[in-house]
Amino acid sequence: DGGITQSPKYLFRKEGQNVTLSCEQNLNHDAMYWYRQDPGQGLRLIYYSQIVNDFQKGDIAEGYSVSREKKESFPLTVTSAQKNPTAFYLCASSPELQETQYFGPGTRLLVL
Amino acid sequence: AQSVAQPEDQVNVAEGNPLTVKCTYSVSGNPYLFWYVQYPNRGLQFLLKYITGDNLVKGSYGFEAEFNKSQTSFHLKKPSALVSDSALYFCAVRDNFNKFYFGSGTKLNVKP
Numbered sequence: 167d168g169g170i171t172q173s174p175k176y177l178f179r180k181e182g183q184n185v186t187l188s189c190e191q192n193l194n195h196d197a198m199y200w201y202r203q204d205p206g207q208g209l210r211l212i213y214y215s216q217i218v219n220d221f222q223k224g225d226i227a228e229g230y231s232v233s234r235e236k237k238e239s240f241p242l243t244v245t246s247a248q249k250n251p252t253a254f255y256l257c258a259s260s261p262e263l264q265e266t267q268y269f270g271p272g273t274r275l276l277v278l
Numbered sequence: 279a280q281s282v283a284q285p286e287d288q289v290n291v292a293e294g295n296p297l298t299v300k301c302t303y304s305v306s307g308n309p310y311l312f313w314y315v316q317y318p319n320r321g322l323q324f325l326l327k328y329i330t331g332d333n334l335v336k337g338s339y340g341f342e343a344e345f346n347k348s349q350t351s352f353h354l355k356k357p358s359a360l361v362s363d364s365a366l367y368f369c370a371v372r373d374n375f376n377k378f379y380f381g382s383g384t385k386l387n388v389k390p
Contacts, residue, residue, distance in 0.1 A: 170321070201380075206287070208368060209322075209380040256321055266312065267378070269321035 169193040170270035172257050177275045179244065179251060187242045187273045189257030196262055198240035202226060203254040203272075212255075215240055216262075244275060252277050280305045282371050284381035291359050292389055299354040299384045301369030310372040311352040313343055315365050316383070322368060328352060339363070359388045 170191045179185045189198065197216050201209040211224030215234040229248025234240055240259075244251045254274050258267040282303045291297045303309065310329050314322040326337025333345045343354045354367060369381040 172321075206382055208282075208382040211378065254319075258322075266324055266327055268324060269314075271321045272319065274319070 170257060170259055170268060172255075172270040172273050174273060175271070177273055178278050179275060180278050182246045184243055184245050185275070187244070187255055187257075187275070189240045189242065189270060190238055191240075191257075191259045191270075192238060193259055193261075193268065194237070195259035195268075196237070197260045197265075198234070199258040199260075199267060200224075200230070200232065200240070200242045201256045201258065203256055209256065212242065251275055280371075280373055280377075280379055282369055282379045282381040284367075284369055284384045286384050287382075288385045288387065290387045290389065293361050294358050297356050297359045297363070297386065297388070299367050299369075299386060300351070301353060301381055302349070302351045303369075303371045303379075304350065305371045305373045305379065307374035309374070311343070311345060312370040312372070313337065313341070313352075313354050314368045314370060316368065317365050325354070325367075359386075361388050361390055364388045 173188045199214040200212040203209050210226050212230050213232045215221040218237050221232050221234050231243045254272050256272045257270040260267045312327045313325040316322045325341050326335050328335045328345045336342045341356050345352050366383045366385050368383050371379045
């Protein structure tokens with residue numbers, strides 16, 4: 167987990183509320199990723215970014231948004247349009263897009 | 279369709295015995311192959327990867343993996359299991375378009 171931090175560890179969302187998950191890395195990596203983990207389904211890619219001010223949709227981007235204003239930061243917003251947000255969210259980074267990914271400790275999102 | 283399969287949801291092994299966690303893939307071209315380990319409520323930790331060269335790859339914590347191109351497999355192995363190896367293991371594949379695919383995970387239980 168070293169070098170990549172995610173906060174908070176647990177996050178609670180109320181109906182109709184947008185929430186933002188933080189991801190910061192001090193590894194000087196160009197590429198960053200957001201995954202969602204559900205039991206028995208492995209990891210599914212939400213969004214990824216190859217470089218600052220650029221990002222691409224992954225397999226399950228609907229109901230989520232991201233920004234990449236700084237190299238170190240890649241926050242994920244779970245919008246009210248995401249009807250089933252309860253999951254474990256993992257952020258990762260890599261030196262370049264095709265290199266080994268290194269993961270943060272994760273944020274567990276729960277719906278009240 | 280591109281995919282990664284981990285056919286066993288759970289593998290049980292006694293401490294000191296050899297272990298194998300299976301992974302097969304269906305990805306075109308010459309993929310890069312990875313193994314990650316996840317402890318409860320934590321992010322994924324990189325174990326090892328295969329890009330090219332020797333089919334037997336050695337990684338962290340005494341783990342190794344064998345790449346078999348004809349069988350499109352990349353099984354994770356360890357000669358002597360430890361109780362502390364108990365965790366969730368993920369196989370991942372990167373295709374020629376730099377996209378990553380993760381398996382659904384295999385829970386390894388090592389009993390004393």
